[in-house]
Every structure is written in C-alpha cells, then in structure tokens.
Amino acid sequence: MNKIKVVQIGIGPLGQKITQFIAQREGIEVVGAVDVSPELIDKDLGEVCGLDSMDIKIQSSTTKCIESMKPDAVILTTVSSMEKITPQIEKIVSYNIPVVSTCEELSYPWNTSQSLSERIDRAAKSKQVAVLGTGVNPGFLMDSLPTFLTSVCQDVQKIIVDRIQDAAFRRIPFQEKIGAGLTLEQFENKKKKDTLRHVGLSESIHLIASRMGWKLTKVEDILVPVIAEREIKTAAMRIPVGYAAGVQQIGKGYIDDNEKIILVFKASVGESNPRDSIEIQGTPTIKSIIEGGVNGDIATCAITINALKQIIHAQPGLRTMTDIPVVSFFC
Secondary structure, eight states, X not given: OOOEEEEEEXXXXXXXXXXXXXXXXXXXXXXXXXXXXXXXXXXXXXXXXXXXXXXXXXXXXXXXXXXXHOOSEEEEOSOSOHHHHHHHHHHHHTTTOOEEEOOGGGSSOTTTSHHHHHHHHHHHHHTTOEEEEOOSTTTTTTTHHHHHHGGGOSEEEEEEEEEEXXXXXXXHHHHHHTTTTOOHHHHHHHHHTTOSSOTTHHHHHHHHHXXXXXXXXXXXXXXXXXXXXXXXXXXXXXXXXXXXEEEEEEEEEEETTEEEEEEEEEEETTOSSOEEEEEEEEESOEEEEEETOOOHHHHHHHHHHHTHHHHHHSOSEEEOTTTSSOOOOOO
C-alpha cells in the first residue's frame, strides 16, 4: 500500500500529538500543516511537536497548502462547533479531499445541527469524498462501541454507559475545560455561558438511538460539579477542598417516560475509580468494563489516524463511525 499523504489543519496540543503518533507509524506521511496562530506560522512542524525537523513549514493558508501538497486526506483538529467547522470542511472538500475531524459536534450532527449537516453532506457528495467526525468520546466509547455490542442481542431495552476518568493524566486544556480548580461560583458562571460542558453527549445519544431505531421523545443533559473532598495537587494546579475538581454530566434519552439511553460522563482530577463501562439490557444482557478506562488523549489521536484508511474509500457524504467499515489499527 502506498503511504497515505496527510495535511494537518490545527496544530494545537491535539494536533501536535497526532503529528508525533504519525511519525511513529508506517504507511502514513504528513506532507503539510496549517494553523492560524501567529506563534506557529512559518515554524517547522517537527520542532513545534518536539520532534526532529520535518522540513515542513506551518502555513496560514489552507488553500495554498492543499493546492501545493495534494494530500490524500486532511486531519482537521480546530474547533468543537458545527457552526465554525462547516465552512472549513466545505473549503477542504472543494478540492476533492476527504476529511477526518475531531470536532465533537460532527460525530452525529443530524439531530442537533440538521441544516449544517446537510450543507456538509451536499458539499462532500458533490465532490465524491467523505467527511467523518470521530474521537474517543464522542465517536467510540459512549456511542459506536455500545452499538457494536448489541450485534449479539435479540432485543435491546436499555443502554447505560459510564465513562469515569481521572483527569490528572489528561492535557491541561482538558482539565480547564471540565472546570478543575474553579470555585463553585466560577463553575456556575462558566456553566451558564455553555463553556464548561463535555461536548458531544447529545450527539452520542442520537447516534445510539438512530442505530437502535428508537424515536426519542425527550433528551436531557444535566451538568453538575464534582466537588473536591480533599486538597488535590498536580503539576499544573492546586485544588482546595470545596472547589470543583471536575464535572459530571448525565445525558438521558427517553421514549415517553421510559429511559432508553443513559450516558454518565464524569471527569475529575484525582478520581479514585476510573473506568469505562457499558451495559446492554436485553436478550442477552451484556456488561463490559474497561478497568482504569481508556486514555482519552492517546485514543483520540489513534482513532483519528486509524480512520484514515476507511474514510479515503468510504461512500461520499457526511459519515459517522457506524456508517464506515470498522476502524482498526493498521501499519
């Protein structure tokens, strides 16, 4: 197999880690990089990512980079919002280039952002390429993996997923995103501004429901702080007793008064029992537990890279992780 040539757009902490991972892999090659940050433009991609020089200058123009490098695919790690990422994707696919993105809202946007989903879908189909939103969560642990586990079920009554993480081992931006170290007042203020929540829980609920054929009548998304019961110290912060150590978010999907989907996302610094668990209530009932949980930063980078082979050959249009052949490691 020829090497997959990739342009990376977005060289923040996640994009940098993806570059590091690709440098360790056979069969994939970064040929170009784009970012809008003045601090990164014209710098060597390898040096920015803590590697040896790659002789690739980070550019500010997506157009110039794609036109000059002619990649097989683009990895897009810029924003979480469908509204912001839609024009970015439209520009990329206009060059007949497929896209794998870590945008959380892109993982299953058909219910939450229907008009934008249709725009992306039309643009991709007109150029005969596919667009995919993926990641560890949303994209895998709390949506596509539970649906795969139902493959052996004669019937399914309810799906419950818990993702409990110790955020002490995650990137600093992630710790800040979940409100670690804030006073409860600061936490509530950020919650009201909608800048604190884990993005993608509603999308995961809708993806599961679509695969099960369930027409939900109500979806809830409840967010509360995880309060530190002891002083917590990390290399990056000190969290006093009574401050927020993180966030707990519970998403529920109902049919009438019946809970059909329950997703519990809890991420806090110093969490004592991290795990990923999935329970399928049906025939048969299945419970799967990953002790310690899956490291989100490693998994998001890996699944984004591993999805490249599938997305290059996928049916044109806006796709989800359940639309394409099962993603696996490859070298």
